[in-house]
Structure formats: C-alpha cells, structure tokens
Amino acid sequence: MMVLYELLLGLGYLLYLPRLLLRKKPGATFRDRFGLEASSYKKTKKRLIWVHAVSLGETKAVAPLARLLKDYYGSDVEFVVSSGTATGRAEAHKVIPFCDYSFYLPLDFSWVVKPLVKRLRPDLLIISETDLWINFLSQCKSVGAKCFIVNAKMSERSCRRFEMTSIWSRKLFSLFDLIAAQSDHYRDRFLKVGVSPKKVVVTGNLKLDHVHPSDPDLNEWKSSLGFNEKDQILVIGSSHDPEERWFLEVLDALWDQLPHLKVIIVPRHPERFDEVASLIQDCGQSFKRYSDAIDKPFRILLVDAMGVLKKCYQIADVALVAGSYTEKVGGHNILEPSEYGKPVLFGPSMWSQPELLELCLSYEAGEQVPMGELNSVLIRLFQDSAERKRLGDHGLRLIEDHQGATKRTFDQILKNL
Numbered sequence: 001m002m003v004l005y006e007l008l009l010g011l012g013y014l015l016y017l018p019r020l021l022l023r024k025k026p027g028a029t030f031r032d033r034f035g036l037e038a039s040s041y042k043k044t045k046k047r048l049i050w051v052h053a054v055s056l057g058e059t060k061a062v063a064p065l066a067r068l069l070k071d072y073y074g075s076d077v078e079f080v081v082s083s084g085t086a087t088g089r090a091e092a093h094k095v096i097p098f099c100d101y102s103f104y105l106p107l108d109f110s111w112v113v114k115p116l117v118k119r120l121r122p123d124l125l126i127i128s129e130t131d132l133w134i135n136f137l138s139q140c141k142s143v144g145a146k147c148f149i150v151n152a153k154m155s156e157r158s159c160r161r162f163e164m165t166s167i168w169s170r171k172l173f174s175l176f177d178l179i180a181a182q183s184d185h186y187r188d189r190f191l192k193v194g195v196s197p198k199k200v201v202v203t204g205n206l207k208l209d210h211v212h213p214s215d216p217d218l219n220e221w222k223s224s225l226g227f228n229e230k231d232q233i234l235v236i237g238s239s240h241d242p243e244e245r246w247f248l249e250v251l252d253a254l255w256d257q258l259p260h261l262k263v264i265i266v267p268r269h270p271e272r273f274d275e276v277a278s279l280i281q282d283c284g285q286s287f288k289r290y291s292d293a294i295d296k297p298f299r300i301l302l303v304d305a306m307g308v309l310k311k312c313y314q315i316a317d318v319a320l321v322a323g324s325y326t327e328k329v330g331g332h333n334i335l336e337p338s339e340y341g342k343p344v345l346f347g348p349s350m351w352s353q354p355e356l357l358e359l360c361l362s363y364e365a366g367e368q369v370p371m372g373e374l375n376s377v378l379i380r381l382f383q384d385s386a387e388r389k390r391l392g393d394h395g396l397r398l399i400e401d402h403q404g405a406t407k408r409t410f411d412q413i414l415k416n417l
Contacts, residue, residue, distance in 0.1 A: 001168065005134065006109055013107060027086045028104035035106035035116045042119045045078040050120065050140070052105060053128040054084035056091045057333060061151050061206040062128040063095035068410045069124075070098050080120060084131060087269070090306070108133040117143060124417070126150055128206075130158075134168075137175040146417055148178045150409050151206040154189040155352060162193035170194045178416045180409045182206075183355045201412055204405030205355065207333055214340065215311055222315045226288070226295060231262045232382050235312045238268040238332045239322035244276050246325060248283045250374050255285075255299065258382050264312050266303040268323060268332075273304035313337045317388060318381050320345045325371055331357070338365050338395025343381060343388045345369050359402070365395035 013033075031037045051066055053059040059081075066079065081096055082105040083089040092102050106112045117139035125140045125147045132149075140147055154162075162169035173179075173195045180203040181187040190200045215221065227233065236247055244265060254261060267276050273289075280287045280300050287300035290308065303312060313319050319337035321344060323329040330352030337344045344366035350357040360366045369377045381388055 001171075002110070002135075009108060028084075032104040033107050035112045038101075038103040038106070038116055039119075041080070041101045041103075043078070043121050045076060047073060047077045047123045048080065048120055049073075049077055049124045049126065050080050050082065050122040050145075051096070051099075051126045051128070052082045052131065053088055053092070054105075054131040056085070056087040057207070058128040058131075058151070059083065059088045059091040060095055060210055062126065064209060064406045065126070065150060065206065065409055065413075066096050067098075068406065069413070072410075072414075080122075087306070094307070105131075105133075105136070108135045110135045110139075114139050121145075124148070124413075126413075129153055132172060134172050134175070137172070141175050146177045147175055148180065148413060148416070149176060150180045150203075150413075151405075152179045152181045152190070153183075153186045153355070154193075155354075156189075157351075159189045159192060166194060173199075178412060180412055182405075185355055185358075203408040203412055204402060206405050206409065207356075208335065208399060208402040209404070209406040214314055218311075218314055221311070225290075225301060226298060227262060227315070230260050232258060232260045232317050233262055233264065233315055234318050234320065234378065234382075235264045235266065235316035235337075236320045236322055237266045237309050237313065237336070239265060239276070240268055240326050240329055241272065241275070243322045243325050244279050246371055247320075247322075247374075248279060248285075250371070250378075251285070251300075252283065253375055254378060257379055261382065262299055262301070264301045264303060264316070266309045266312055270304075270306055273302070277302055277304070310336060310339075313342055314340045316342050318343055318345065318378065322347075324349050327351075334360055334366060335395070335399065338392075338399055341392035341396045343367075343391035344395065345374070345377065345381075347371065359398060360395075363394045363398040365391055365398050367391070 049069055051062060053062050078100040079098060081092040081099045081102045083092055084105060089102055092099060113136045121143045122140055122145045125145045127149045129151050137147055176199060179190055179195060179200045181190060181200055182205045184202055187200050187202050191197060251263060267273060277289060280302060285299045286297055287302060288296055288298045290301060290303040290305050313336060319342045321332055321334045323332040324347035327349050331350035334344055334346045334356050346368055348370055
C-alpha cells in the first residue's frame, strides 16, 4: 500500500512539475519540495513543537494557540512552523514571531521526510485544520511525537473519499492522539470514517477567537485614503478570478442610484494585483491603487498590499466576502466583518465553509446572495441604515457567543500530553 502511495505521489508531482517551473507567483521551490532548504536546522532545546499550517487562514487561526503553548513551556521549548503556500509562510513570521525556524513542508516521500523529522525530533505536532500526509505523520510518531489536529474539519467530499478508502483512512487517523473538531457537524464526519470517539472532541472554531482589535487611528487612516463622511463604502474582500469582472459589471449599474458609493476591492492573491488593476481600468470607472502616493478622485480603490483587509472591513458600511461566487474556491471566512459589527454578503458557493455559513445564517448576521440579485440587495442595504445595523449587531453577538475555542483546545492538548 505504501509503495503504491509513493508511486502515485511521484506521478502527481511529475504532472505538477511544468506548472511549478512556469509559474510567476512566489512559492516553494524544487529545493523546498525535497527538503533541501530545511536540511540545516536541528533541534537545540529540550522540547520542540512543530506547527503545520498550510496557508494564510490556517496560520492565523493557530497562532494564539501557539502563543499559549509558548507561554506555558517558556524558554525550554522551540517552535518550527511549516507551510504549504507563500502567503502562509509570510504570515507565520508575522503572527508567530517567536518561531525559531520556518520552511515549506516537503513532499511526502518517506526518503524526504524521514531525515527531516529525525533532525527535528518533535515532541508535539500540531496540524491546523487539514493537510494530512501519512509518511510525515508516521515519522513523527516514530520519534515519539504526540500528533494533534486542531480546528479540525472535513468536507463532505473528503468524507466520501475516506469512506471509499477505509483501509487507508483508518491507518492515517490512527496516527493522531487527538482531533479537536470545530463543531459536532465535523466530529460526526470523523467518526463516520472510523476515527475512535475517544480521539475526537469538539472545541470550537479557532478563527472566531482571532478577533483583531479596532484601529484607534481609523478615521485618520480613512481620510488619508481619500474617503469623506458622505461616502458609502462597500468592501469586496478576498476576490478571485473571474469574480472581479462579475462584480464590476454589477457595480456599473449602481452608481446612478448610489451616487456616494465607493468600493474597495481586495484581491486574495498578490500576484493578481496588476491583473485586477487592468480590469478596473478597462471598465472606465475612476480608480486608484492603495500604493499610489498621489491624491486623486476615485470610485474604486484597489488594495494592492497584504495584511490590510481587516482594516478595510472596519471602515465598511457593507462587506462582501468573495471566493463565494466561484465553485473552485467554495468560500472564505465570512465572519471576519462580523468582528466589527458590519453586515456581510456572500455568494452561493460556500461548500468549504459549511459551519461558518450555518452560523451566519442562523444568527442573521449576513445574507447569501446570488449574483443575479446582488444589485438589488446592495441598493436595499445602502438605503436602509437600520437593516445594516441589525445585521451588524447580530454578527457581534455571534462572535461573542463563540469565543473560547483557543483555551478549550489548549486544555485538551495538555490533557492528552
């Protein structure tokens, strides 16, 4: 079974190799994928905690938990963080500043991960949400590590796949000492694929604990961007191709009815900033880029910088979380605007975030809007301040009701060590 696994893994990498060589965006190199960049680092302290978070969202979610573990163990522990994407690795340096070393997780060939794990000899492995690799996990167990999944979730699609390969999935999940699930919904799926009930606990969603405080200089920042008191601000966050083109078509019909409307577009991936700028320019509306030093009139502000989205949500009158109008993505964290009492809109494709969708709709903190109805819904919300406040207040209550996942997860980790 393991020989077949490595053959399939090798075939998959060969098929992916041309894309890797031709890509323009930053990411793991050939040396990273085969563990060569991480070959110089060795364990130096009594205890090593290895955090694996594949991308930006997972890294943000697990950072407060890593801080609790750092505070608990003090100077006797060192942290390493592995990532799967460039944005995830960049975020790790920001939100886990006490990390001793960070790197891309290499390919899951036994001959690649074995020497890496033997050098690091982790005492505790924490995987944020998903990204499960059997050779990596097996090697960590072989050196005595406790292996936990935190903020764990499982899509319906993954559940079906694990059920179809039950021999494989049982072997994979037997390597974990604890699975801290986001909800009962996800716990049931782990049990369905054969995970022991003793290993699965529900601790809540770590992302709902990651509340960014409001910026004290918000009004000054808003003014510096060129907004005034009359402006009504729509923030479109985490957009993907081809969503920007669809949104621009909707906006084109809004300006006459909403003359004070201004729009902030924040693409999900930095390598698409120039592409989105060209799309906006082609639509004929006045716009400027966040990085522009000049002050000029605009209807659309393109945020071509990372780490600004939450600040943008704070000055929004309405927030639209993208990634939810394209089936290939299936949604992002639609509750980020709720942290600041902002009404949130999102599209019909939320298959990757069913728990957040259920929470948002049950609390009436936002609305799920098909593209064909987006125009009329935006007009209604911008003309009804009472409805905007109602949705925003419900979002604040949702966030308040679901605090504490980080502490519950931390307590379960200590209990199982």
